[in-house]
Each structure stands twice: as structure tokens, then as C-alpha cells.
Amino acid sequence: MQQSSDVAAPLPDMNLLPALDALLRAGSVAGAAAELNVSPSAMSRTLGRLRRVVGDPLLVPSGRGLTLTPRALAMQPRVQTALADAVAALRPPREMELATLQREFRIRTNDGVAMSLGAPLLELAAREAPGVRLRLLPEGDEDPADLRTHVDLDVGELPDPLPHDVRSSPLHEHHYVAVARADAEFASGPLTAVRFAALPHITVTRRGRTHSVVDERLAELGLRRDILATAPTYGAACFFALRTDALALVPSEVAIEASRVLPLAVLEIPLDLPTVATGQAWHVRVDTDPAHRWLRGALARVAAKVTPGEDAAPATP
Known part of the structure; x- marks a missing residue:
């Protein structure tokens, strides 16, 4: 019975990719074995497996050595690219360079936070990360679930409780x-x-x-x-x-x-009124993202400098 085309074929053993790359570059079993620090007999067995997977002999006798088949020559650049991409994907992210960062952040907040924190945040971003663009979105019928898709950061009076997949941190309190x-x-x-x-x-x-x-x-x-x-x-x-x-x-x-x-x-105001806490909330999808971590830290630094009463002196009842 013919297998349905909707059923995906099983993935080949991806551990074969480094060996294939070494064989294609070295053009010999001995050379590839030395590069990967395995015995020639082990590399010979790996070549046999690769031939079965690829459906091509890959390396064939030529005089006293071996030569690549046309299929092996054609696939060599793709193998090198695939291996490099796989290695890059599995490495920890490189240290972020703020000076060259190109990123757009969508921040949802109220006009009070925009008035008090927006300008100093823009000033700080222009100085530290000139490629960053901020898109401040107005508050509406807030749904923390928006952080899962199109909102990078919620800033203001946060709901309690927040969804299980949303993180938050306090910024400051105001009266x-x-x-x-x-x-x-x-x-x-x-x-x-x-x-x-x-x-x-x-x-x-x-x-x-x-x-x-x-x-x-x-x-x-x-x-x-x-x-x-x-x-x-x-x-x-x-x-x-x-x-x-x-x-x-x-x-x-x-x-x-x-x-x-x-x-x-x-x-x-000559009344005993409660203070109001302002915080920032974000989805776990960006929790470890270096650029987003910089944004959260930048906002926290700006908020820490908001010190009502120093620059203006309201009358005391």
C-alpha cells in the first residue's frame, strides 16, 4: 500500500553531517578520520552509511586515491552551509552590540507614563542604541495575551494576577x-x-x-x-x-x-491617598532576548531617576 504523501519522511541521522563534510573536503577516508579524531575503519563504516543514505558512492577509486563523484561535488557547498548553520544555531548568542542593534519595540502604556518616561527613554536609546525604534501604543481594552503576539512591553498599572507566561518587574511608585x-x-x-x-x-x-x-x-x-x-x-x-x-x-x-x-x-492633595505602583510586563518568549533585556533595563534606569519633588516643589499642606 502506498504511503500517504502527508506523512513526513523520517529525518536522517544528523550526526552524519560532520563526517560527510570532512569526507567531501578531505577527499579521503584517512584524512577525514584524522580531522575528526576517529579511526580510519570507523570512518570507512560511516562512509558506507552515508552512501546508503545519500544513494551515491560519494568517493570512488581513482588511481592510488579516491575522487569525488559529480553528486558529491554538487552537494559539497550545501553540506558546508548546512553544517555552519547548525553549529551557529546551537551556539550561545554572541554578545549584543548596542551601537549596531536594529530593532523595533512596541510598548503599550498610558499617556502619563509616556509623558514622564517616554522622552528620557528616547534620549537614552538615541545615545546607547541609535538603531532602536520605539512604537508607543495607547492603552485600550488591555489584554495581557497581546504580549504573546504584537506587544513587546506593557508599562503602567499592571493587572493582578498576570497570566502564567507573563513576567513582570516593578518600576516605581507615584502619588x-x-x-x-x-x-x-x-x-x-x-x-x-x-x-x-x-x-x-x-x-x-x-x-x-x-x-x-x-x-x-x-x-x-x-x-x-x-x-x-x-x-x-x-x-x-x-x-x-x-x-x-x-x-x-x-x-x-x-x-x-x-x-x-x-x-x-x-x-x-491634603488627603491620605494610596500610592500607585507602575511596573513593566513582558512575555516569556522575550525573557532571555538580549535586546529586550536591554530595553527593560533602560526603562528601569529611566524610572529610577523619576524623583518627584526635586525639580519642582509642590506646596506642602
């Missing part, structure tokens, strides 16, 4: 502050809880939700706030604050970056 236009009369000094609640607020939410831990802390003090507007991004909230007598609530490092270039005052 929330309020920003207001610098010439607002209430921006010159610390805020009290009463004053904080009395001012209109601008909050950031992608889904339009207005209730948060801020409202819970105010309720504990018998206070309520008025949310003037919600913004889809922290950058938009900062611009909203420039044209209103409102407080925009944003992460501390976002406030510091924004106040560098915009006439904004940074004010501490």
Missing part, C-alpha cells in the same frame, strides 16, 4: 497631586481639605467615571467635591486647568513634567 494655572489666587499656598473640596476638579478617566478614592476620603471628612470635567488623558487635563479655576488631579511625575513647560502650579 497624585493637583495642578492649577500658576496665576490662580489659590495656587500660591498649601491647600486645606475644605479648600480642596470647594474648588472644581478635573479628573482623568477613559470611561467617564467620576467616583474614586478621593471621594471616599472626602466623605470621611464630611466633604464632597464638584467635578467640572473629565479628561481622557493627563495631558488634556493639564491644558484644561490652564483655562479654568479648577484643579487637575494627575500623577506627580506628570505634574512635574507639565510644569516645566506650562505655567502650572503643583499642589499637594
Whole structure:
């Protein structure tokens, strides 16, 4: 009965490849045996096996020695290439050269992380790995499974738990502050809880939700706030604050970056609010990849330098 063409033929013994390469280059059993440090009789037996596998005598008598058959001559460059490729595939990766690295990384994050870490990360990459290109993707309906295919790194507030095949590491923690236009009369000094609640607020939410831990802390003090507007991004909230007598609530490092270039005052929120942890997550497929390891390390170095309060001095309640 004829075997179905869908059934793959068994692989030949790949241990024969180094011997075949040596025989074709040496053109003799003795020469190949000496090169591979085996006895001539063992190499002669290997040649017999190769003849059966290949279906060609490969080496035939010629005068006092041997000569390659036309089939052996034709296959010699392919054998050399195949052996070199196999050896290269089984060797540990060579040390990565950042100066010549050509790579594109897709990083999914929110605009707050992009504002505070994006620019210094680009600066560091341009200095250490000028061939690297960063593609920052906006947050949406996040699915950690995307790390298995088209996202190289997730950065921000990570879900808990993560899938079993996703690795993560912490970057830093931040707290929330309020920003207001610098010439607002209430921006010159610390805020009290009463004053904080009395001012209109601008909050950031992608889904339009207005209730948060801020409202819970105010309720504990018998206070309520008025949310003037919600913004889809922290950058938009900062611009909203420039044209209103409102407080925009944003992460501390976002406030510091924004106040560098915009006439904004940074004010501490007079409530006991929890800090928020920022981390990075990646799939195990790139866990040992040298280029990806550099990216994770570069982001960690950048995040370690984010020190809210050094470059801007928010008022203390």
C-alpha cells in the first residue's frame, strides 16, 4: 500500500553531517578520520552509511586515491552551509552590540507614563542604541495575551494576577497631586481639605467615571467635591486647568513634567491617598532576548531617576 504523501519522511541521522563534510573536503577516508579524531575503519563504516543514505558512492577509486563523484561535488557547498548553520544555531548568542542593534519595540502604556518616561527613554536609546525604534501604543481594552503576539512591553498599572507566561518587574511608585494655572489666587499656598473640596476638579478617566478614592476620603471628612470635567488623558487635563479655576488631579511625575513647560502650579492633595505602583510586563518568549533585556533595563534606569519633588516643589499642606 502506498504511503500517504502527508506523512513526513523520517529525518536522517544528523550526526552524519560532520563526517560527510570532512569526507567531501578531505577527499579521503584517512584524512577525514584524522580531522575528526576517529579511526580510519570507523570512518570507512560511516562512509558506507552515508552512501546508503545519500544513494551515491560519494568517493570512488581513482588511481592510488579516491575522487569525488559529480553528486558529491554538487552537494559539497550545501553540506558546508548546512553544517555552519547548525553549529551557529546551537551556539550561545554572541554578545549584543548596542551601537549596531536594529530593532523595533512596541510598548503599550498610558499617556502619563509616556509623558514622564517616554522622552528620557528616547534620549537614552538615541545615545546607547541609535538603531532602536520605539512604537508607543495607547492603552485600550488591555489584554495581557497581546504580549504573546504584537506587544513587546506593557508599562503602567499592571493587572493582578498576570497570566502564567507573563513576567513582570516593578518600576516605581507615584502619588497624585493637583495642578492649577500658576496665576490662580489659590495656587500660591498649601491647600486645606475644605479648600480642596470647594474648588472644581478635573479628573482623568477613559470611561467617564467620576467616583474614586478621593471621594471616599472626602466623605470621611464630611466633604464632597464638584467635578467640572473629565479628561481622557493627563495631558488634556493639564491644558484644561490652564483655562479654568479648577484643579487637575494627575500623577506627580506628570505634574512635574507639565510644569516645566506650562505655567502650572503643583499642589499637594491634603488627603491620605494610596500610592500607585507602575511596573513593566513582558512575555516569556522575550525573557532571555538580549535586546529586550536591554530595553527593560533602560526603562528601569529611566524610572529610577523619576524623583518627584526635586525639580519642582509642590506646596506642602
